[in-house]
Amino acid sequence: MCGIFGVYGVRDAAALTQLGLYSLQHRGQESAGIVAVDDARHARVSRAMGLVSEGFGDEEMDALRGPIAIGHTRYSTAGASAIENAQPILARVRRSHIALAHNGNLTNAVELRRDLEDGGAIFSSTMDSEAIVHRIARAHGATPEARVAEALQGVEGAYCLLIVLDDTVLVARDPHGWRPLVMGRLGDGWVFASETCALDIVGAVYEREVQPGEIIAVDAHGLRSVHALPPAPINRCVFEHVYFARPDSAVFSGSVDRSRRALGRQLARECPAPGADIVFAVPDSSNSAALGFADESGTSYELALIRNHYIGRTFIQPTQAGRDAKVKVKYNPVRELLEGKSVVMVDDSIVRGTTTRGLVSLVRGAGAREVHMRVSSAPIISPCYYGIDTPRREELIAAQMTHDELVRHLGVDSLGYLSIDGMLSAMPEGPDGYCHACFSGKYPTATPSEPELLRAGGGAGLSIGIA
Amino acid sequence: MCGIFGVYGVRDAAALTQLGLYSLQHRGQESAGIVAVDDARHARVSRAMGLVSEGFGDEEMDALRGPIAIGHTRYSTAGASAIENAQPILARVRRSHIALAHNGNLTNAVELRRDLEDGGAIFSSTMDSEAIVHRIARAHGATPEARVAEALQGVEGAYCLLIVLDDTVLVARDPHGWRPLVMGRLGDGWVFASETCALDIVGAVYEREVQPGEIIAVDAHGLRSVHALPPAPINRCVFEHVYFARPDSAVFSGSVDRSRRALGRQLARECPAPGADIVFAVPDSSNSAALGFADESGTSYELALIRNHYIGRTFIQPTQAGRDAKVKVKYNPVRELLEGKSVVMVDDSIVRGTTTRGLVSLVRGAGAREVHMRVSSAPIISPCYYGIDTPRREELIAAQMTHDELVRHLGVDSLGYLSIDGMLSAMPEGPDGYCHACFSGKYPTATPSEPELLRAGGGAGLSIGIA
Amino acid sequence: MCGIFGVYGVRDAAALTQLGLYSLQHRGQESAGIVAVDDARHARVSRAMGLVSEGFGDEEMDALRGPIAIGHTRYSTAGASAIENAQPILARVRRSHIALAHNGNLTNAVELRRDLEDGGAIFSSTMDSEAIVHRIARAHGATPEARVAEALQGVEGAYCLLIVLDDTVLVARDPHGWRPLVMGRLGDGWVFASETCALDIVGAVYEREVQPGEIIAVDAHGLRSVHALPPAPINRCVFEHVYFARPDSAVFSGSVDRSRRALGRQLARECPAPGADIVFAVPDSSNSAALGFADESGTSYELALIRNHYIGRTFIQPTQAGRDAKVKVKYNPVRELLEGKSVVMVDDSIVRGTTTRGLVSLVRGAGAREVHMRVSSAPIISPCYYGIDTPRREELIAAQMTHDELVRHLGVDSLGYLSIDGMLSAMPEGPDGYCHACFSGKYPTATPSEPELLRAGGGAGLSIGIA
Amino acid sequence: MCGIFGVYGVRDAAALTQLGLYSLQHRGQESAGIVAVDDARHARVSRAMGLVSEGFGDEEMDALRGPIAIGHTRYSTAGASAIENAQPILARVRRSHIALAHNGNLTNAVELRRDLEDGGAIFSSTMDSEAIVHRIARAHGATPEARVAEALQGVEGAYCLLIVLDDTVLVARDPHGWRPLVMGRLGDGWVFASETCALDIVGAVYEREVQPGEIIAVDAHGLRSVHALPPAPINRCVFEHVYFARPDSAVFSGSVDRSRRALGRQLARECPAPGADIVFAVPDSSNSAALGFADESGTSYELALIRNHYIGRTFIQPTQAGRDAKVKVKYNPVRELLEGKSVVMVDDSIVRGTTTRGLVSLVRGAGAREVHMRVSSAPIISPCYYGIDTPRREELIAAQMTHDELVRHLGVDSLGYLSIDGMLSAMPEGPDGYCHACFSGKYPTATPSEPELLRAGGGAGLSIGIA
Ligand SMILES: Nc1ncnc2c1ncn2[C@@H]1O[C@H](COP(=O)(O)OP(=O)(O)O)[C@@H](O)[C@H]1O
Ligand SMILES: Nc1ncnc2c1ncn2[C@@H]1O[C@H](COP(=O)(O)OP(=O)(O)O)[C@@H](O)[C@H]1O
Ligand SMILES: Nc1ncnc2c1ncn2[C@@H]1O[C@H](COP(=O)(O)OP(=O)(O)O)[C@@H](O)[C@H]1O
Ligand SMILES: Nc1ncnc2c1ncn2[C@@H]1O[C@H](COP(=O)(O)OP(=O)(O)O)[C@@H](O)[C@H]1O
Ligand code: SF4
Ligand code: SF4
Ligand code: SF4
Ligand code: SF4
Ligand SMILES: [Mg+2]
Ligand SMILES: [Mg+2]
Ligand SMILES: [Mg+2]
Ligand SMILES: [Mg+2]
Structure with missing residues (x-):
């Protein structure tokens, strides 16, 4: 992108x-x-x-x-x-x-x-x-x-x-x-x-x-x-609304903040978490969706995860921090809000699942009793060939596991994704004219003949590396 | 600090x-x-x-x-x-x-x-x-x-x-x-x-x-x-709760997230903004307080200002951006949420007033009809000698202007600060044992004999500069 | 080059x-x-x-x-x-x-x-x-x-x-x-x-x-x-022998050290400096030629100029050093050898003349009584189009001044250049098959139609600058 | 220093x-x-x-x-x-x-x-x-x-x-x-x-x-x-004249260029190399001494080693260059001058011997038939405690080997050092009033009680490292 x-x-x-x-x-x-x-x-x-x-x-x-x-x-x-x-x-x-x-x-x-x-x-x-x-x-x-x-x-x-x-x-x-x-x-x-x-x-x-x-x-x-x-045919990228664009932008003529709110509300309807005490976002891309979920469900919205402002691109992973170091340094749980609670954690999407897994363990470590994961888009099961850097299918966690395996793998008490239809229904100009290939596997055009070569920039035969 | x-x-x-x-x-x-x-x-x-x-x-x-x-x-x-x-x-x-x-x-x-x-x-x-x-x-x-x-x-x-x-x-x-x-x-x-x-x-x-x-x-x-x-006598710094500490910390044994929520609720009680359509924070230090204000007032909480993640310390002010460049690049208004609305903007404190002024103009530029500024602490009127880098009195805007002048200077429709008592009442362990010198001017100890020398590190007579 | x-x-x-x-x-x-x-x-x-x-x-x-x-x-x-x-x-x-x-x-x-x-x-x-x-x-x-x-x-x-x-x-x-x-x-x-x-x-x-x-x-x-x-026809660049190549190399099958010695000896024959006390090089490119001059003339060879080892490419010109700063920092005269003496200073070539002028003033400042400049090549009067970065004719000092003007401009007591024939006669494989266009103005091929464009890399019409 | x-x-x-x-x-x-x-x-x-x-x-x-x-x-x-x-x-x-x-x-x-x-x-x-x-x-x-x-x-x-x-x-x-x-x-x-x-x-x-x-x-x-x-008593450092000071300086009131010339002449008298074809310096510190040796001995002075101008402090040793990489890159032999010749190589001093060894092998590789090493100072056998960074005795090659061992170790045909007396006699103001402890082992003052601690900056007991 x-x-x-x-x-x-x-x-x-x-x-x-x-x-x-x-x-x-x-x-x-x-x-x-x-x-x-x-x-x-x-x-x-x-x-x-x-x-x-x-x-x-x-x-x-x-x-x-x-x-x-x-x-x-x-x-x-x-x-x-x-x-x-x-x-x-x-x-x-x-x-x-x-x-x-x-x-x-x-x-x-x-x-x-x-x-x-x-x-x-x-x-x-x-x-x-x-x-x-x-x-x-x-x-x-x-x-x-x-x-x-x-x-x-x-x-x-x-x-x-x-x-x-x-x-x-x-x-x-x-x-x-x-x-x-x-x-x-x-x-x-x-x-x-x-x-x-x-x-x-x-x-x-x-x-x-x-x-x-x-x-x-x-x-x-x-x-x-x-x-x-x-x-x-028109194939606007639904992922721009879900995650990529900034909430203060309008893309494809629709407000991103409003579409994310709508995704969050739809998510609360499709996958409620009835007994939960609080709902919170994985900041900042999911803030709007989490607020939408809170509105619709009536569950109280809290700032239970803090995002460190100072983790730059050149972050050097501290040796002691162990497996989840990057997640631990980037996101910090608010113990007072989580301790003993049944919580809904909203994120916009799950790609490889490593961040989500780290977050769940962080939130449990801060005392959360139950963690209900809610995702304001559908499961990603196919690579994108239209300009977004999703990994190969083998690395897409939702393409590799059943729902139950995923629940166990992420360590959550429950896991709810939006349906593709639900996701599209939240788009500002209605559900039509959107690409959803990475969610549905239905590519609107012929896919590339040699995807790996394409990844390397379209070089044919011998490629040139840049040292 | x-x-x-x-x-x-x-x-x-x-x-x-x-x-x-x-x-x-x-x-x-x-x-x-x-x-x-x-x-x-x-x-x-x-x-x-x-x-x-x-x-x-x-x-x-x-x-x-x-x-x-x-x-x-x-x-x-x-x-x-x-x-x-x-x-x-x-x-x-x-x-x-x-x-x-x-x-x-x-x-x-x-x-x-x-x-x-x-x-x-x-x-x-x-x-x-x-x-x-x-x-x-x-x-x-x-x-x-x-x-x-x-x-x-x-x-x-x-x-x-x-x-x-x-x-x-x-x-x-x-x-x-x-x-x-x-x-x-x-x-x-x-x-x-x-x-x-x-x-x-x-x-x-x-x-x-x-x-x-x-x-x-x-x-x-x-x-x-x-x-x-x-x-x-104990003189914990109230400003740690108001602004300085991180919301996922407990300081002085009390949760910062909780104290900021309480500050926001108290603010809604002391300085309500009855006709307002939405309330939003100046992210991220005021998120909790703004949420508290929204809770207490029943006004809808929105993410109407986006904070740019990528403005590092080495930010080079773009020449074209003009007077408010830094504010404009750091904070971005969500037009869809602001247009035609009467809004409450919550910040934790106002020091020199330049950021606030820039934000007000930004928010108006994005279409807000009325801007009601609410501050989750009292007016800062005196310098701190206990480790926080507040500027000299002459640069503290609230020490230099009357309330009406300030309203005009900031360009707001109304301006509400917390009272000192209200602020202290929101502290987790009750109002006592807190320093509030920068708000009240009442220093709990003798102030430094030569504050300017102190600023230069306590050097007496000739000072040493470091080129 | x-x-x-x-x-x-x-x-x-x-x-x-x-x-x-x-x-x-x-x-x-x-x-x-x-x-x-x-x-x-x-x-x-x-x-x-x-x-x-x-x-x-x-x-x-x-x-x-x-x-x-x-x-x-x-x-x-x-x-x-x-x-x-x-x-x-x-x-x-x-x-x-x-x-x-x-x-x-x-x-x-x-x-x-x-x-x-x-x-x-x-x-x-x-x-x-x-x-x-x-x-x-x-x-x-x-x-x-x-x-x-x-x-x-x-x-x-x-x-x-x-x-x-x-x-x-x-x-x-x-x-x-x-x-x-x-x-x-x-x-x-x-x-x-x-x-x-x-x-x-x-x-x-x-x-x-x-x-x-x-x-x-x-x-x-x-x-x-x-x-x-x-x-x-063969047109080897005579300047490779005069200045460019390293003395430990053979170029065009001939030893550079030997050709420079021969240039120095020929220079002593063509432009002797009979009463001189010492001869010295502008180090290091002229060391061999100066030694040749000393041999042939019987004048004593001295190391009267020291070249600073530590002047890197990123040399920042000290403000106090004035007009000749770069020369003064790069070359240092040995007063004991120069004081009261009539000296021969040998350099391989003079392009713009600024370095030579600075050196002459340096050497006089260290006490030299008479300064006889000897150059182990002919006057440079024309630009090179074959890969050496000589400046335009207007900047070539020998193309702009008569011999007498040059003597005055450089501040020397006498100035001797090698003749073109003398220079070529010192080449290891005899005088033929060498380009000498920058010395003689006789270009062995057609010269470029648009030399300034060529300088800019052969771009035609609009050029592309690289910021 | x-x-x-x-x-x-x-x-x-x-x-x-x-x-x-x-x-x-x-x-x-x-x-x-x-x-x-x-x-x-x-x-x-x-x-x-x-x-x-x-x-x-x-x-x-x-x-x-x-x-x-x-x-x-x-x-x-x-x-x-x-x-x-x-x-x-x-x-x-x-x-x-x-x-x-x-x-x-x-x-x-x-x-x-x-x-x-x-x-x-x-x-x-x-x-x-x-x-x-x-x-x-x-x-x-x-x-x-x-x-x-x-x-x-x-x-x-x-x-x-x-x-x-x-x-x-x-x-x-x-x-x-x-x-x-x-x-x-x-x-x-x-x-x-x-x-x-x-x-x-x-x-x-x-x-x-x-x-x-x-x-x-x-x-x-x-x-x-x-x-x-x-x-x-006065103890001027003789090493300043031998190596350290710049040839265009006067130190202790005497010209360094002149003292080095005198050292070279004395060396030619004490350790002649009768059958040699040429004499050359290890540039640049030995240029003056080699010229003195050439003068006194009548052997022809040549520039048989070139010193690379561009080897900065941050030189990264190329992996392929092998054991003598640094020497090979810093000094380059002129084959035309060395091939088949019996040569005198003059250096000012030998400390650890690694550079000398590398140079000898370089010079032989370029075809020299015989290599006669001449050193314009006495053998260094003791550390300096007065401000020059000579290593411990164990690393001083002349303190560890007999003359014959040294000849073999360096790979030379003959090796001649100046005597201490000869070295001192070349000093501009006569042989008295000079320190020569590193050559003679006779320290003019008490030596430090704890030399290793001294090396570490005089820290006693626990030392502080600087990461
Ligand atoms: N300050 C912000 N507040 C809310 N959303 C943001 C903000 N900055 C960027 N975004 C949105 O979030 C996306 C980046 O997601 P974010 O969660 O901030 O980082 P990450 O890529 O680590 O998930 C952006 O593409 C944009 O849509
Ligand atoms: N991710 C975060 N979310 C909420 N508050 C934060 C966060 N990071 C830091 N803080 C709090 O905000 C203060 C920094 O304020 P912030 O508004 O982020 O920047 P600024 O200093 O520009 O106002 C910190 O001292 C801390 O109290
Ligand atoms: N160590 C050296 N000894 C003698 N000549 C050298 C040496 N290094 C480079 N040269 C030659 O001198 C040229 C560089 O000239 P030099 O006088 O050292 O610098 P400048 O370019 O400042 O005149 C090189 O192109 C090469 O011919
Ligand atoms: N350009 C020069 N010509 C002659 N001697 C020099 C020059 N620059 C420095 N020196 C002298 O040589 C010493 C450095 O020796 P040199 O042989 O150049 O390097 P190294 O330290 O590698 O031997 C200096 O301390 C000084 O005495
Ligand atoms: S495949 Fe997915 S990410 Fe790619 S354009 Fe289509 S909707 Fe967007
Ligand atoms: S003067 Fe203000 S900032 Fe300083 S310690 Fe007291 S309350 Fe804190
Ligand atoms: S013009 Fe001069 S520098 Fe250029 S190739 Fe010919 S001789 Fe060499
Ligand atoms: S010991 Fe050697 S290097 Fe040290 S001061 Fe004496 S003569 Fe100089
Ligand atoms: Mg995110
Ligand atoms: Mg702030
Ligand atoms: Mg030169
Ligand atoms: Mg040396």
């Missing part, structure tokens, strides 16, 4: 982009980058491993001049973790430059790469996104948007793209619409972002979603929208 | 100490340090600026061997911010070593330092704590605890101390008891910490508070407690 | 390459990189700004496994200084990988790049070398050497190349032979390097020069040499 | 001190520090591990304001290598500050420390120098110089001290005069330094040596010199 942000036509576009990336940091913490283009059409890039707050000093920001900028925060999905794989990509094409930032995952990256390589293209990263840059370089359309449209024919899978071609900013969203992308106005300029929270932070006024299949071009001639890609 | 943690008689004491410091990180993020003493009585120290998670790599931890360790996280109060002022202090005294970690502030540091300097002592830091080390070096008592007791005669102000003298661990708490200090058992060994959350994380069993005026010594001969300091 | 080093068929090829790069560090200190290919044909790269000794830790070296490796140390000539421009380049081509390290400069880089861009190629760096990678990717020859030969048709200018294509190591030297390249044997394997000193350090046995116009391929089938490029 | 530098009464004294430390870097590369005192008598310190060029950025230098500064470069002798042991020491004493920089080693540090600890002093480092600070703090003299004189009574061993007490700069040299110390004038101010090369670099005019046993005070009242220490 990644966050993307772009600006056209506002002074100091890079500084705004930095600000936007701060608010999209939850979408990726592995690396961050900004490309800015100045009035003399000179493009500059700064990329760094780590957080936005670490990567851009005064010197970098001063260099990133001009009224056009795009930025990217990366959460490694396809391609190894290395500075070579940080985005935006900046390259020269046809006597000009191209910059590209991509959120999503292409399902035919292996095939695209092979075709391009057979045509003599060289690849300098292991990212699937690089194939799109090559295709744009080879497209011959009369306008920038025509070139992008041409390049995207035959590109399958999930993509939200921000592109700068010379001094045109281009935006594209795949016809299925897996990932969110919005646009807003800031003075005379335009702002594009993965989530509305990034518009808010720069003071831009929300205009609308970029539509599935839409390509937008903005330049000195104004804004143009084209729908040149073959139409497809 | 600082956090201290110590271990006696447990294998890999330094690793436990690192873990303990992780959970005391909220008490100080400026620097961290650990001293360990091995079986051959060899003492080693590692100190670094910044967070615990940044300071101690594998190499450092491997070197810190032995069954005795003390650690410290520092929040600069007295003495400049520099590696020279990181604790624990480690020094040689009388053919042995001494290590010392201090939470609190001495009110007669200037006088102590002058006396020692007149006696030929040299000071290599600007910390008031160094004076205690000198006094222990000059004390002649027959036992370690007698030496510490002798050294502490005449030392005024707030201190919780962890000391290693040769292979004895010593613990001392000033007779007024401003700062919290607890002890626990871990196997055959002992653990000491500022807050109980640090006992929990290492799996130690809470034993009791270290008492005001108590000195404890633990060594191969066992644990000894002495009460050799002149008795004094 | 750059240094390149490659290994085929020796265990731990990357460790040998690191060692080789240590001894080629004088050819470039801006960045260093190594690509290694393991037995499973997996290619890995590590690149870093700065010195070889700074860039490769244990972790990096452990990852660079396998019996094939090539390395590069870079001294920025074409393309901005940035990690994006560090070599070796590693890319995927035609379902395999390609790695390339380049020493030299292409004179038609702008045209090559334009053609490739028109054919849809994208460029991710501003280095001219990237064009060669693209051309290899597009070549269709049956063997690796055929592909490289095809790719190099039409490539003009100076190049020594080390290439890995899948599991074949390829080596190429342009038909003019500007830059040196040698090969040696190490056990059953092969080693290639810019200078023989790098063969020595790894214990390889010198075999021969790679010949101008030669392409060599080594793989499991053995070593093959082809001469498939159009023949051209 | 260490370098010290101080300024009184010149604007931007710290910037001059930085410059002076650059030129004293060869006396210590482990850490560097500067203390500056401004007109408001505010003292500031900056200390860092590593080189002067790495430690002081613009920010640090800007903070170090004022007309008084002292600086130090450290080469670990007594006390572990750690930032806690970097100098200058800065401390508060008697309502003022003291800063101290020390070159030398105290022979009764253990006893001094014990006495002070018994008197209640605490030590925060493991350096012997800290004892002097304590003694000054306890002295009661009426003037600063009287206090320093009082403090130094009973302090035995080697010291050159730069001290700032309030706004007086004090300078002291022990009565034996082991280490060099000079003074110069710069405008109206004064400059003090270990070697004259540091006066030269700041443009100060050499005034004279600070005399053995002299204490100098400079302040607003002018410069005062006192001779208040018990007189003692």
